[in-house]
Amino acid sequence: MIMERDEKNIFSEFEDEERKELIAEIIRQDPSLNTLPRAQFFALWFSDIRTLRNFAKFLEKDDPHFSWRSGILGDIHANDVPGIVAGGKQVNKSSDTMKKKCLERDNDRCILTKRDQPGLQCAHIVPFKLNGFSARDNTWRWLQLFWGQDLADKWIAELLCGSDQPNRLNTEQVKNLITLGSQEHNYWDNGMFAFRPVRTYQQHTKMDIAFHWLPPRGTEKQTDLIPTLSHPYPSQPQGYGRSPSGNRYLLHCETLNVLISGHIFTVTTANPVTHPLPSEKLLTMQWHLSRIASMQGAGEDEDSDLESDGDSVAVPSGSRSPAKEAHMF
Numbered sequence: 001m002i003m004e005r006d007e008k009n010i011f012s013e014f015e016d017e018e019r020k021e022l023i024a025e026i027i028r029q030d031p032s033l034n035t036l037p038r039a040q041f042f043a044l045w046f047s048d049i050r051t052l053r054n055f056a057k058f059l060e061k062d063d064p065h066f067s068w069r070s071g072i073l074g075d076i077h078a079n080d081v082p083g084i085v086a087g088g089k090q091v092n093k094s095s096d097t098m099k100k101k102c103l104e105r106d107n108d109r110c111i112l113t114k115r116d117q118p119g120l121q122c123a124h125i126v127p128f129k130l131n132g133f134s135a136r137d138n139t140w141r142w143l144q145l146f147w148g149q150d151l152a153d154k155w156i157a158e159l160l161c162g163s164d165q166p167n168r169l170n171t172e173q174v175k176n177l178i179t180l181g182s183q184e185h186n187y188w189d190n191g192m193f194a195f196r197p198v199r200t201y202q203q204h205t206k207m208d209i210a211f212h213w214l215p216p217r218g219t220e221k222q223t224d225l226i227p228t229l230s231h232p233y234p235s236q237p238q239g240y241g242r243s244p245s246g247n248r249y250l251l252h253c254e255t256l257n258v259l260i261s262g263h264i265f266t267v268t269t270a271n272p273v274t275h276p277l278p279s280e281k282l283l284t285m286q287w288h289l290s291r292i293a294s295m296q297g298a299g300e301d302e303d304s305d306l307e308s309d310g311d312s313v314a315v316p317s318g319s320r321s322p323a324k325e326a327h328m329f
Helices: 017-029 038-045 049-055 064-074 081-086 096-105 138-160 182-189 280-295
Strands: 035-037 120-124 177-181 193-200 206-213 225-227 264-268
Touching: 017 038, 017 049, 017 064, 035 038, 035 064, 038 064, 038 225, 038 280, 049 138, 081 138, 081 280, 096 120, 096 177, 120 182, 138 280, 177 182, 193 280
Parallel strands: none
Antiparallel strands: 035 225, 120 177, 193 206, 206 264
16 A cells, blocks of 8 residues: 655755745844744744745834844743643543544544554644633734734634633534544654644545654753754754654554654544544644644753653653754755
8 A cells, every 4th residue: 555645844844945035034134033042943934934924024123123023033932832732741631522523533543543442542632721721812922923813813713613611712622633542642742743734625524634753852942042044953854754763653553564754644524514524723733833842942940851641651752952953054
């Protein structure tokens, strides 16, 4: 069986010539931004291209927007949004009804490895810890800064569906759940891989999703400076293939092949109303935030190792430091 491979990888933005030129233009205007804290570095590189074009518009130094841009890009946001939305330490408490629908939609199999019961679990795309969180909290302004208000509003609106409280997020939706095996769930909760939505077909009964390993976490901190025009992982310019490090592998239970980054799998549903597909909007948001959370490093008051959710044990991080490995373009 020939498996389709994703044309993109976790570092595709670093191969984009327009992005390189736009970021170079920002630095030409403001040389103080030639190095950035890791948290801001990855937010800038993974930001929406339309937002990046706005950042790169010419500004005179006496323009108030000049200092605003310097602050946005040079200072770490008070709230670690990628860590909050896509970090570890998740606890999964979906209702039995939602779990039943999730398992039914996914035919009682892990969507990634096709593993059967026992050991299947319903994992959240956006974690349960955000259930009931205010949609008006200033935390979400950070999403608007790097992906624009239109995209950010669509992502938040997706989480307001079915909420019984005004402007409170509702993570307990079938479209926010995916079926994973216990090991895959452990890896997902610990930020070891990310999913990129590739396409959703007409009638919303079929969706293709790509699997990608994320870099192993090391001792780096969010405040560590990194050259802005550099590739943070030059020894792995197109991501990680069969394993991010050590003996960490996932096996496809039908082909018995080791899963590699870029593997595309399909999720289907017989009823997109009662058993909707995983949300393409939420998967897209998590594709960006999972990568940032994985690569930005730990906050000053936290360990870089992640804790697991309530059902699994902690996965120790690796020891690679992208700040030391960065390669200038």
